[in-house]
Structures are given as C-alpha cells and as structure tokens.
Amino acid sequence: MTVELITIGAELLSGHTLNTNALYVGDQLAKVGLTLARQIAIPDDHDVIVEAIRESLARADWVIVSGGLGPTNDDVTKKAIARVFDRPLIFHQDILDNLKARFARAKRPISALLDTQALQPRDAEFIPNAVGTALGIILSDKGRTLIAVPGVPREMQPMIADHIVPRIAEQARVTTQTITWSTAGWTESRLYETLEPLLEKHADVSVAFLPSALGVRVRFAASGADATRLLNPFTEEARILIGPAVYAEEDIGLEAVIGRLLTERQMTLALAESCTGGLIAKRLTDVPGASAYVVAGYVTYANEAKTDLLGVDPELIAAQGAVSEPVARAMADGALRRSGADCTIAVTGIAGPDGGTEEKPVGTVWLASAIKGRETETKEIHLLGNRQMIRLRASQAALNMLRLRLLNQTTGDW
Amino acid sequence: MTVELITIGAELLSGHTLNTNALYVGDQLAKVGLTLARQIAIPDDHDVIVEAIRESLARADWVIVSGGLGPTNDDVTKKAIARVFDRPLIFHQDILDNLKARFARAKRPISALLDTQALQPRDAEFIPNAVGTALGIILSDKGRTLIAVPGVPREMQPMIADHIVPRIAEQARVTTQTITWSTAGWTESRLYETLEPLLEKHADVSVAFLPSALGVRVRFAASGADATRLLNPFTEEARILIGPAVYAEEDIGLEAVIGRLLTERQMTLALAESCTGGLIAKRLTDVPGASAYVVAGYVTYANEAKTDLLGVDPELIAAQGAVSEPVARAMADGALRRSGADCTIAVTGIAGPDGGTEEKPVGTVWLASAIKGRETETKEIHLLGNRQMIRLRASQAALNMLRLRLLNQTTGDW
Numbered sequence: 045m046t047v048e049l050i051t052i053g054a055e056l057l058s059g060h061t062l063n064t065n066a067l068y069v070g071d072q073l074a075k076v077g078l079t080l081a082r083q084i085a086i087p088d089d090h091d092v093i094v095e096a097i098r099e100s101l102a103r104a105d106w107v108i109v110s111g112g113l114g115p116t117n118d119d120v121t122k123k124a125i126a127r128v129f130d131r132p133l134i135f136h137q138d139i140l141d142n143l144k145a146r147f148a149r150a151k152r153p154i155s156a157l158l159d160t161q162a163l164q165p166r167d168a169e170f171i172p173n174a175v176g177t178a179l180g181i182i183l184s185d186k187g188r189t190l191i192a193v194p195g196v197p198r199e200m201q202p203m204i205a206d207h208i209v210p211r212i213a214e215q216a217r218v219t220t221q222t223i224t225w226s227t228a229g230w231t232e233s234r235l236y237e238t239l240e241p242l243l244e245k246h247a248d249v250s251v252a253f254l255p256s257a258l259g260v261r262v263r264f265a266a267s268g269a270d271a272t273r274l275l276n277p278f279t280e281e282a283r284i285l286i287g288p289a290v291y292a293e294e295d296i297g298l299e300a301v302i303g304r305l306l307t308e309r310q311m312t313l314a315l316a317e318s319c320t321g322g323l324i325a326k327r328l329t330d331v332p333g334a335s336a337y338v339v340a341g342y343v344t345y346a347n348e349a350k351t352d353l354l355g356v357d358p359e360l361i362a363a364q365g366a367v368s369e370p371v372a373r374a375m376a377d378g379a380l381r382r383s384g385a386d387c388t389i390a391v392t393g394i395a396g397p398d399g400g401t402e403e404k405p406v407g408t409v410w411l412a413s414a415i416k417g418r419e420t421e422t423k424e425i426h427l428l429g430n431r432q433m434i435r436l437r438a439s440q441a442a443l444n445m446l447r448l449r450l451l452n453q454t455t456g457d458w
Numbered sequence: 459m460t461v462e463l464i465t466i467g468a469e470l471l472s473g474h475t476l477n478t479n480a481l482y483v484g485d486q487l488a489k490v491g492l493t494l495a496r497q498i499a500i501p502d503d504h505d506v507i508v509e510a511i512r513e514s515l516a517r518a519d520w521v522i523v524s525g526g527l528g529p530t531n532d533d534v535t536k537k538a539i540a541r542v543f544d545r546p547l548i549f550h551q552d553i554l555d556n557l558k559a560r561f562a563r564a565k566r567p568i569s570a571l572l573d574t575q576a577l578q579p580r581d582a583e584f585i586p587n588a589v590g591t592a593l594g595i596i597l598s599d600k601g602r603t604l605i606a607v608p609g610v611p612r613e614m615q616p617m618i619a620d621h622i623v624p625r626i627a628e629q630a631r632v633t634t635q636t637i638t639w640s641t642a643g644w645t646e647s648r649l650y651e652t653l654e655p656l657l658e659k660h661a662d663v664s665v666a667f668l669p670s671a672l673g674v675r676v677r678f679a680a681s682g683a684d685a686t687r688l689l690n691p692f693t694e695e696a697r698i699l700i701g702p703a704v705y706a707e708e709d710i711g712l713e714a715v716i717g718r719l720l721t722e723r724q725m726t727l728a729l730a731e732s733c734t735g736g737l738i739a740k741r742l743t744d745v746p747g748a749s750a751y752v753v754a755g756y757v758t759y760a761n762e763a764k765t766d767l768l769g770v771d772p773e774l775i776a777a778q779g780a781v782s783e784p785v786a787r788a789m790a791d792g793a794l795r796r797s798g799a800d801c802t803i804a805v806t807g808i809a810g811p812d813g814g815t816e817e818k819p820v821g822t823v824w825l826a827s828a829i830k831g832r833e834t835e836t837k838e839i840h841l842l843g844n845r846q847m848i849r850l851r852a853s854q855a856a857l858n859m860l861r862l863r864l865l866n867q868t869t870g871d872w
Contacts, residue, residue, distance in 0.1 A: 055668045057494040059485020060638075060675070060709070063477050066499065071473025080471040082506075085480065085497040088666075092496075099513075116650040116667055150821055151840045157647040175843050198671070198847055254474050315736075315757065321743025322729075322736030325757040329735025332811050332845055334759065340767055341757025343729065343739040349754035349797070353767075383763065397746055431746060 045216035046104040047073060049083045050096050052111035052121055053195055056085040065110050065200055072204050074252075075295075076213040077220020077265060088112050093124035101128070101188045106212050108204075111195030113178035115157035121192055122165065122181070129183050129190070131166045139164065143177055171207045175199045180207065221271040223279060228259040228298060228444045230289040235260055238285050242278065249278045257429070257436045261295060262286070291447060298443045299327040305450045306337040306387075313446075314383035315341040316354055316375040316390035318366065319409065324389060324439045340383040344375065354378030367392050367404055369412075369422050376412035376420055387415040387450075389442045393427075395434045409438045413446050421449065459630035460518040461487060463497045464510050466525035466535055467609055470499040479524050479614055486618050490627040491634035502526050507538035515542070515602045520626050522618075525609030527592035529571035535606055536579065536595070543597050543604070545580040553578065557591055585621050589613045594621065635685040637693060642673040642712060642858045644703040649674055652699050656692065663692045671843070671850045675709060676700070705861060712857045713741040719864045720751040720801075727860075728797035729755040730768055730789040730804035732780065733823065738803060738853045754797040758789065768792030781806050781818055783826075783836050790826035790834055801829040801864075803856045807841075809848045823852045825859050835863065 049069050055061040066083045073080055081104060086092050093112070100107040112121030126133050140162035147154050161177045164170070171180025171191075176199040181192040191208055193200045227235065232253045239262075243251060248270075254261040264282070266274040283290070292301050306313055315325045315338075325341035328334050342353045347366055350356040356374040364370050375390035393409030400406035407427040414420040423445060427437045448454065463483050469475040477499060484494045495518060500506050507526070514521040526535030540547050554576035561568050575591045578584070585594025585605075590613040595606040605622055607614045641649060646669045653676075657665060662684075668675040678696070680688040697704070706715050720727055729739045729752075739755030742748050756767045761780055764770040770788040778784050789804035807823030814820035821841040828834040837859060841851045862868065 053668075054493075054666050054677075055675075056480070057484050057497060058488045058677075059481055059483075060488075060668060061670075062481050063497075066470070067473055067476050069473075070471050074472045079468075079501075081501075082510075083471060083499040087493075087495070096496075114646060114667075114669070116646055150819060150842055152842060155645070155647050155651075157651070175847065196669070196671075198844055252472070252474070317736075317739075317755075320740075321748070321752070322731075322739025322755050322757065323743075325731075325736025325759075326734075326740045329733075329737075329757075329759060330846060330849075334735070338735070338757075338759045340760065340763035341731075341736050341755070342767075343736065343743075343752075343755025343757065345739075345743060345749050345752045346754065352797070353754055353756075383766070432744065435744075 045078065045106070045212065045218075046081045047078060047106040047108065047212060048081055048100040048104040050093075050100060050107065050109045051083065051085045051195070052088060052093060052109060053085075054087045056111075057087055064197055065195065068197065068201055069108060069110075069204055072209045073212070074263070075222055075224070076209060077218045077222060077267065078209075078212065078216060088120055090120045090124050090127075093121060094127050097124060097128045097190065101190065105188060107188070107190045108208065109190065109192045110200055113181075113192060113194045115160040115177070122163065125181065125183065125190065125192055126165050129165065129185055131168070131183070133163045134166050135159075136162045136164050139170075139179065171203045173199050174202065219269065219271060220265055220267045221275060222263050222265045223275055223293070224261050224263045224295040225282075225290045226259065226261055226292045226295060226298070227286065227289040228291050228440055230260065230286070232260050235262060235286055235289065239282060242281055242285065246274070246278045248274045257433050258298070258440045259291075262290075288453070291444060297327070297330075298440060298447065300331050302328065302443055302447060302450075303331045303334060303337065305447060309450065311386040311450075312337050312339045312384075314339050314379045314385035314388045316379035316388060317341065317343050318345060318350070318375070318392040319395045320391045320393075320435050320439050320442070321345055323435055324391065324442055327439060327443070339385040340379075342375075342379055342382075350375060354382065365404070367394055367408055367410055369410055369424065372410035372412035373420055373422050376414040376422075380414040380416065387413065387446065389413050389446050391438055391442050393434070393438055395431045395438070397431060407434050409434070409441070411438075411442050411445050413442075413449055415449060418449075421445070459492065459520070459626065459632070460495045461492060461520040461522065461626060462495055462514040462518040464507075464514060464521065464523045465497065465499045465609070466502055466507060466523065467499075468501045471501060478611060479609065482611065482615055483522060483524075483618055486623045487626070488636070490623060491632040491636065492623075492627060492630060493634075502534055504534045504538050504541075507535060508541050511538060511542045511604065515604065519602060521602070521604045522622065523604065523606045524614055527595075527606060527608045529569075529574040529591065536577065539595065539597065539604065539606055540579045543579060543599055545582070545597070547577045548580050549573075550576045550578050553584075553593065585617045587613050588616065633683060633685055634679060634681045635689060636677055636679045637689060637707070638675055638677045638709040639696075639704045640673065640675050640706045640709060640712070641700065641703040642705050642854050644674065644700070646674045649676060649700055649703065653696060656695055656699065660688070660692050662688045671847050672712070672854045673705075676704075702867070705858060711741070711744075712854060712861065714745050716742065716857055716861060717745045717748060717751065719861060723864065725800040725864075726751050726753045726798075728753050728793045728799035728802045730793040730802060731755065731757050732759060732764070732789070732806040733809040734805045734849050734853050734856070735759055737849055738805065738856055741853060741857070753799040754793075756793055756796075764789060768796065779818070781808055781822060781824055783824055783838065786824035786826035787834055787836050790828040790836075794828040794830065801827065801860065803827050803860050805852055805856050807848070807852055809845045809852070811845060821848050823848070823855070825852075825856050827856075827860050827863055829863060832863075835859070
C-alpha cells in the first residue's frame, strides 16, 4: 500500500512557508504503521499539477493532494483533478446552501466567491470542513484513489486524521500498532541510552524518538496479530526505566495534562511570567475549558510591573537582579496572594538575543512554583537555542515543574 | 532556468523532521529572484534516488540533492549519483589527507569511516565543508547540473548561500523582482476582487495571495529588464485599492510593526486579555527588545480576575456579560489606569468550542483600545474557525486596531 503526498503552493517553494503539512501527514500515517513513500511540492500551476498527479497515481495506491482549493484564481487544484479524472466540475447547489447557512449563523458576509466552492468534480465524494469553505475531495479510478484537501493546516488536519488515514489503514489492513509517549526534560540521547537494554531484549518492538523544542515523543511499534502482546511487556519495563520523564502515555501537550491534574484536584492556577511573556498563559488557554482553572496571568515583563502587579520589592530586584531566585520566588508568592489561586508558576529569565552576561548567560531561567499550604519551590535551569526555543523550553520546564509538584514527585530533572 | 530540490531522508516522510532545508533553499533562491520549480522528499533508497534524480534532470537545468552523504550505511546518495552519471566512485587520497589533518588539529579521534568520505565520483567538482566531513559534489552533463549537499542544515546552508545560489544566479542572468505586502483584516477573496481590475490591466505583473490564519500576504512579481518599471505603477495603484488592509509593504508580523510604531512614538503598551489568554502578550514579546515598550499584560480569563486585576465592576459583568462592549471598554481603561502605560488593548470573546449562544455565537469578540488623552474605542468582530484560529485572529484584529489608531486611521474593517 503506497501513499504519496503532493503539496501545492508557491509559498512552499519560495522560502516563505515551512511544509508542516508534510510533517503532519507523515506523522499521522506513521501512527498507524504506514509510511509516506514520497512528498512533492509544486506551484499552483495547472499543467504542473496535472503532470505530478498523473506521475504519482502511476506509482502509488493513494495520492493525497493538499493546497490550491481556495476560491481565487491561483487555486487551480480542482481544475487539475477534473482534467486528470476526466470529470467536469459541476455546480452543487446543496454545497452552496450549506456554506450560506453556516455564514449566516456566524453573521459573516456572503461573498460571490462562495459559488466557486460549490463547483466540484462530478461523482466525487466529499469530506466536510468545519473550519473553512473548501471541501475535501475523494476520487477513485482503476484501484487508485486521489484525495484533495485544503492547504490550511487547521482545515487539512481533521480531514487527514479523522477521514483519510483511517480509510487508508482499513484498506491496507495494517496490523501495526503504535503507542506514543510524551516526555519532557530528558534529551533524546538519554532516553535512547536508558531504553537500550530493552531494545536488545525485545527485537520485535521498534522504538522511534521524535524530538521537538518541547521534548521528545517516544513511539513504540509492533506488527502482526501479536502486536498488543508484544507491546505490553515492553511498555511495562519502559515505564520503570524512563517513567520520570514521561508526562503522558499518549501524544498530548503538557498544557492539557496540567488541565487534567488541576481539574481532578479542583485547583486553580495563576501565572507570573517575565521572559515567557504570556506564552504559558497562552498555552494553558489553548485548551478548551481552561477557564475552569486558569484564574489569572500576570505578564510582568518590566521590573515596574513585577512590583506593581505582583508586589515584588523593587530593592530585591535592584539587589539580586530580575533573573534571580528571590525574584522568581517573590513573583510566585505575589501571584498566589493577589490572584487567590491555589497554585502559581513564575518564570524569569534571559531569552536573548541580548541581555546575557558572563554570570547569567542567555538561557538562564529561574522557575518558581507556589502552592497554598506548601513551601514555595524554586529551580534554576539553563536552556540552549534561540529566543523562541528558550521561551518554549522555559514554558515547558515551568509546566513540568508544576506537574511534578502536583503529583508529589521530585522536580529534579530538566 | 529551472531548479529542483530533492531532499533525501526517511525522517522527512515519517513525521519526524520538518523540512527546513526546503524552506532554506527556496528562500535563498527567492532572494536572487529565482524560484524553486519543485521539491521532492524521498527515502534513503538507492533505486528511488536514481529514478528521482533522472526525472528531475529531465525537467530542470539544476538539480540540488540534499541528504544521504554521511558515512553510515544508509547514506546512499553518492552511489546513486555515480549510477546516474555513470561515473564510478574512486578513492581521493587528497580528500582523506585533508580530513585527517583537520581532525588532528581539532584533536578529534580519526575514524575508519573517514575513508568513506574520500570515495567520490570521478571528475566531480567539490564544495568545501567547514563543519562536517561530507563534501558538496557538483556534476554536469549535457547542460544539466547536479549538486549534492549534506542534509545537516549547518553544513548545507553555507554551501547553498555561498557557492550554489550565486553560481545559478550568474548563469541564469535572473531578472525577476518580487515585492511582498502583509495584510490583515481582509479575506483572500476580498483582496482578489479588489485587485482584479489591476490584474487585467497589468498582464506583465503576476500576483500571488499567500493566506495564513493571521492574514494574507500579497506578492507581486515582474520579470525582465523592465521589472521595476512594471512593478512601480502597479504597486502605486494597488496601494490605493487595498492600502487599508496593508499593514506593512514587506513580509513581517504585525507584532513587529506595533513594536516599531510604539518605539517611534516612545509609547508603552499594556494588554488586557480574556479569550486570547496571553497570546497577544506572547506575540509582542516574541520580538527581541519588546521590553522597551511592553509594560504589563493582564490575563483576566476569569470574571473575578477582570475585577481584581483591572477593576471591572462585577455588576457590569453580571448585567452585560463578560463578552460585551462595556466590559471590553472597562478592561482597556482599567489596564491603562493600573499599568501606567500609554496605551492598551483589551480583548474579550468566545473562542469556543463551548460557550456560544444564539445571540453571541462562538467567534464573537469585543476589542477595545485605550490611549492616554484620547477616547477609548471599541469594536465588535465575528471570527470563523476553531478555537486556535479564533484566538489567533482575535489577536491579529486587536493588534491591527491599535496600529490603525496609532496611525490615526479609521478602524473600520475586519
């Protein structure tokens, strides 16, 4: 069962847009044990698209095309598909009616360009789009299937995860089972070295390490009718070896785990952020329902704000510096006192590119966490990377510190 | 002059690694007015690489291959190149001597694997590698040129920027010029419809629309000795038609534009965020040096926080609802008063997926902006999309509202 991906859009070739869709499709296929055989990026050019689709259909059982389904003139994917499959675009009144009803409900103006989104190849199957206006399109011929999805990640992703990958997996009769764990605080090398004895012992289970700025996901895979029986003893042993690094035995963000922990404990949280500048609050409130536990966030980027918003003693800041243990502690305590929340996280550090010194280089970050009725804890970490990476990693370290404290585990590693 | 890029590596297809090399090569070519015609990702498979190189050489004048030049057994690019060009790999004593001398100077142990790096196609030209051990390789035949570079970004990038792109640009005598504008608040459809008369009038200028959750970038391109003379009158007319939507006549984020405007005016800013939950503060502080103008951020996700942190009257919230004009106004005014900043942005809305009503559906957002000595302004917008998209778009609308006010323009459109 071969799958190829054609990503369409000049922006992918002109250095403007990272091809995150290719990453996403590859990852979703890998989760069910399938591999993308090839990925091709081409511009919004009718003839080039026609040629590329024909070539891919000659090699692959499934061809996924992303991009070029919008209503403007450079969105030519539908015309190219119609040409390849020799099925004209016809007007679908029901599609237009649905779009108009959705726009009316959302109180949005209805553009004449919506009509274009109702022009679709004859005898196609459609995948709904809850976010945007372009439907996913499925066309099959001679045992080969072409799937077209929008290029906008938020529109494309649910179509891939909920409709396309399950369908390919079913047809491929894949027997591979995978389990993905999310870790924070350990490097890829450390995870690998720690798991190494297990890898030698269980040759039937393969392990992949998927690093990102936020941590390493570890994916275990086994195939065949025995897949579950192979995976279970493996993960039991793995849990003992790398357990302290695993923040979830699934593929989710740390912000969602914190949300669950706080909800279970009926606790509320406030944030006090300096160098992360709102990133931790942003991440926590990415999770629907976060209003149940995120009470308040204080972005105290300036020293005056640390004093005004959190009551940090200006003399303390002058004496110790804004990036210091006592200031982090005072921020966490101040946020607890002023917000009335049950617990807090505070972060102050040097994200760079400027502001580093010999003693406190760029990447120096102090974390603090206050919990009602418990001792406030602090922790110094040193992070590598550019400004964005340091901010991301600092947000992750802070969330992980709170997670470990809520679980009454030591906050030793980072 | 056509250029294609073949990126080699299973990690690019399995959802492990974002293809940043494709972005880099595209960007470097775009900087000299060249466009990557196609990018292909394939696994480390000898036969697949041979086939892909042959196909690309049949279409393109230049084919760049990245990845698979390392010394381990799955790095098969050199063998594939040798096959395509029918030139055997021969041992180059001078290459090995150079590598050994470099390793000796750096006091690094010399591995037998270095020998593999001295095996190179006959009659090739080499590009030095100051970082790693794999040389870049250039082979030409029948007017087509193949260039192979390592996949490791810090080894590949100097080869592309310093050797390869200058050489292609010289041979191509490139004449294309591009201009990219960043817009906010208008849909791709509206931009297209508004520019349509201009597109018909100026057939020599091409326009691409590059949409993202934050807005649409519009790129104008023209070629030939006349490129500038073609682009200038076009952009002058375009400025009149879509000017209100253009927040920068370059490709940058709105947070950077706000930073410039505040710096020029020596003004400071505070944020009052409900549904965006810290996202606006996070975006502004993504910009290095933001500490000069971002004073404080209040993430007042809970109603109590709106009262405690910003002094919003709880009876007002009870009477009007947290998502309402008077509450947005009170948040902006409260942030101005409490932070001492020169201006503020406040956002309160329903990001979903829950919390919507018939009267205030998901996507309903109230914005407010207070500026010292001026009337506070408010604005209701309705946004489409999932939670993340509504939050991103609300942050963009709020930043754009502030931008227009700082420029004394009307804040009419969104």
